Amino acid sequence: MKGSGTSPGIAIGKIFLYKEPEIKVVKTQTEDPQLEIDRLNKAIEKSTNQIEELYERTLKTVGEKEAEIFTAHKMMLEDPEFIGGVREKIVNDKVNSEWAVKETADYYISLFENIDDEYLKERALDLKDVSKRLLKALLNIESGDLQSLSEKCIVIAEDLTPSDTAQMNKEMVVGFVTELGGKTSHTAIMARTLEIPSIAGVKDITNLVKNEDFIIIDGKKGDIIINPSEEEIKIYEAAKKEYEDFKTKLEEMKGKESVSRDGFKVEIAGNIGTPKDIDKVLENDGEGVGLFRTEFLYMDRDRLPSEEEQFEAYKIVAEKLKNKPLVIRTLDVGGDKDLPYLNLPKEMNPFLGYRAIRLCLDRTDIFRTQLRAILRASAFGNIKIMFPMISNLQEVRDAKAILEEVKEELRKENISFDNEVEIGIMVEIPAVAVHSDIFAKEVDFFSIGTNDLIQYTTAVDRGNQDISHLYNQYHPAVLKLIKMTIENGHKEGIWVGMCGEAAGDEKLIPLLLAMGLDEFSMSASSILKARWLIKNTSKKEVADMIDTILTLPTAEDVESFIDEKIL
Structure with a gap:
């Protein structure tokens, strides 16, 4: 069986089948x-x-x-x-x-x-x-009991809520498998924090196994073996030991520079959504923050965050980084990320709609407040500003013009800020990648947002399960756009980073290094693995293969080539 690996590692043990009591809600009328x-x-x-x-x-x-x-x-x-x-x-x-x-x-x-x-x-x-x-x-229904587990087991459930995982006896749980959920679910996050292997998205597994069945799970590959043979158990026990040894090697990466085997230095940073996330980046020795998704400051509330609230959030992160770079992406909501209190219009195609920089250039009151907060925080660290969802040059020029006006306001108020704050754009629309030679003349850096770049290049809604198999980061057209963007950025003397999921993809890291990517920004848990890969890769050797890779006809061919010739 196979699912989606959500927390790496191998677990071997008995199954504990967890089923929540059924909740039946019947509608009744009341006179009181x-x-x-x-x-x-x-x-x-x-x-x-x-x-x-x-x-x-x-x-x-x-x-x-x-x-x-x-x-x-x-x-x-x-x-x-x-x-x-x-x-x-x-x-x-x-x-x-x-x-x-x-x-x-x-x-x-x-x-x-x-x-x-x-x-x-x-x-x-x-x-x-x-x-x-x-x-x-x-x-008056009692919850299921995961607290009184008395022997080590792998929990199998339809889903596990935050409450379930908080109550379970963590000394006894060596793995999770769920029918629902994904890599960003609370269960997956908790599993990675506790370093417990987990797999999600395994259809109907609660009906295919029973208590006391023996099981092996590989939380990286998503592989599941129910009631394995003695030979399979031996193979996976050896693989488990190998993985534990590798984790020790990753810890040794802390405090070291991110330099390739042949001496090329890059920066490995982390992506964050809230000020609290910075702690994990620093724990994993991140060299900065390549993406602060500021929209999370605007969500789960009934009004816009004030300038002061935003300033404090950005300042906290800037100070904790101690002059390491902090790239703050301006507000990226609208269309697919709704803020009820803004009363945004419902759209037929929100991915291509009224969102991100388009909304900000229209609602300049919101944009100016955020820019003021970011600029004020820039006096406390090494902050860079990044505009998302750019599709044409005028948007860049208009955003920069508003930024200059805000700078002038702060000067008149005698408020300190970094006058030389770097300005960059997300390259996530194919038109910008193709035209990146022109955009590079207007900004200080590019950050390639692969999540949307892949989606727009392949015309695949990455949230649609029926066509998600067509969404592929190894697509030759996507790789060509990435290479073009990096080369055009370098021709104009600007640095180029990547903050999409592909930046932490262990198969793509050698290719991105060879293409000349300067900064890799990813989830905190991927940082040390990425550094290890960089240190064990020769940039020149892989660079000699890039032209061959880009002539391959399919994403599957690209992935096979990487597996066989590089990894």
């Missing part, structure tokens, strides 16, 4: 809405107490960053949009509390799940967790 609201309030109080206990437990057993998820859960129970919507439905529709919770939660879950951003899609799981907790409190 206040009675239902009182029931809801008691359920909220009970759920809040449970969440506070989970926060304390996770804080002690895992860490502060992982415990923060329960702070978010508690905020959901106080959220005027969600809880206010439940109360409103009880009063207006005269329905029972359970039905009001289910209907309101389903509405918001659907909103999250339809956003083309894996991180935000997975946040729907948080709301599912919170609403399920409320329903259990209302219906």
